[in-house]
Amino acid sequence: xxxxxxxxxxxxxxxxxxxxxxxxxxxxxxxxxxxxxxxxxxxxxxxxxxxxxxxxxxxxxxxxxxxxxxxxxxxxxxxxxxxxxxxxxxxxxxxxxxxxxxxxxxxxxxxxxxxxxxxxxxxxxxxxxxxxxxxxxx
Amino acid sequence: xxxxxxxxxxxxxxxxxxxxxxxxxxxxxxxxxxxxxxxxxxxxxxxxxxxxxxxxxxxxxxxxxxxxxxxxxxxxxxxxxxxxxxxxxxxxxxxxxxxxxxxxxxxxxxxxxxxxxxxxxxxxxxxxxxxxxxxxxxxxxxxxxxxxxxxxxxxxxxxxxxxxxxxxxxxxxxxxxxx
Numbered sequence: 096x097x098x099x100x101x102x103x104x105x106x107x108x109x110x111x112x113x114x115x116x117x118x119x120x121x122x123x124x125x126x127x128x129x130x131x132x133x134x135x136x137x138x139x140x141x142x143x144x145x146x147x148x149x150x151x152x153x154x155x156x157x158x159x160x161x162x163x164x165x166x167x168x169x170x171x172x173x174x175x176x177x178x179x180x181x182x183x184x185x186x187x188x189x190x191x192x193x194x195x196x197x198x199x200x201x202x203x204x205x206x207x208x209x210x211x212x213x214x215x216x217x218x219x220x221x222x223x224x225x226x227x228x229x230x231x232x233x
Numbered sequence: 234x235x236x237x238x239x240x241x242x243x244x245x246x247x248x249x250x251x252x253x254x255x256x257x258x259x260x261x262x263x264x265x266x267x268x269x270x271x272x273x274x275x276x277x278x279x280x281x282x283x284x285x286x287x288x289x290x291x292x293x294x295x296x297x298x299x300x301x302x303x304x305x306x307x308x309x310x311x312x313x314x315x316x317x318x319x320x321x322x323x324x325x326x327x328x329x330x331x332x333x334x335x336x337x338x339x340x341x342x343x344x345x346x347x348x349x350x351x352x353x354x355x356x357x358x359x360x361x362x363x364x365x366x367x368x369x370x371x372x373x374x375x376x377x378x379x380x381x382x383x384x385x386x387x388x389x390x391x392x393x394x395x396x397x398x399x400x401x402x403x404x405x406x407x408x409x410x411x412x
Contacts (some may be wrong), residue, residue: 140349149263149264
């Protein structure tokens with residue numbers, strides 16, 4: 096037997112596109128026939144493995160908690176931003192807002208600096224915070 | 234179950250279609266992109282697109298071919314976007330080879346597993362079109378006409394891409410330079 100089938104002709108044979116001459120050669124040449132069969136077997140192996148892998152990964156993907164769908168997340172974020180912007184325009188906050196609740200005992204506007212510091216010093220001198228003084232032994 | 238009859242669009246039972254075909258679309262996307270999250274997104278988007286386009290489905294082809302056609306386009310778009318996201322590399326996941334067996338000797342099974350691995354590795358280097366027709370033919374078991382319908386290519390073009398894909402895979406698995 097002279098000359099085996101080259102890669103192209105083996106590929107065509109696997110695709111079922113072999114010429115009559117190639118088919119005849121395959122019938123007579125065990126080496127080329129083995130090549131074709133081996134290649135077909137490898138392709139079948141890929142099919143089986145990919146299918147198994149796909150089933151496995153699909154099961155994992157289906158079992159995993161679903162993340163928020165991206166467009167929904169984007170639309171939701173944009174809606175929140177738009178709402179916040181609208182609120183900011185309609186209800187502007189004053190830059191001279193009173194101090195937060197921590198300082199409420201000191202009624203900011205009614206004190207000058209000296210009185211404020213005196214009250215702070217008095218508060219710091221307490222053995223326990225003002226609200227807990229009722230618990231102290233009399 | 235081999236598939237759905239699709240001669241009448243009004244008979245499309247979408248819940249069953251999703252249940253039956255979503256794993257297949259997922260598998261095809263997984264094999265194409267080799268990334269579970271991307272495959273999940275593609276399968277989800279494919280079903281959404283199919284649902285919104287269901288009224289336009291004329292039944293010229295099988296439901297599987299129709300869905301694969303949608304998936305092929307989504308995967309193509311996804312790959313183009315991924316090319317821009319060069320920092321987001323996905324590694325080629327290893328193919329499970331444990332179940333590759335037969336009545337052969339341990340040596341021949343080992344050789345076969347190695348060949349399967351080589352073919353799978355070679356398929357990663359195919360062009361987008363070659364990989365698509367390769368997977369549709371050799372993993373999804375679709376014939377040339379179905380692949381042509383799903384990809385929008387002519388029958389002859391599908392054959393050409395398939396032949397080139399197979400030749401490249403063969404060259405790579407044999408250690409010879411690809412043309």
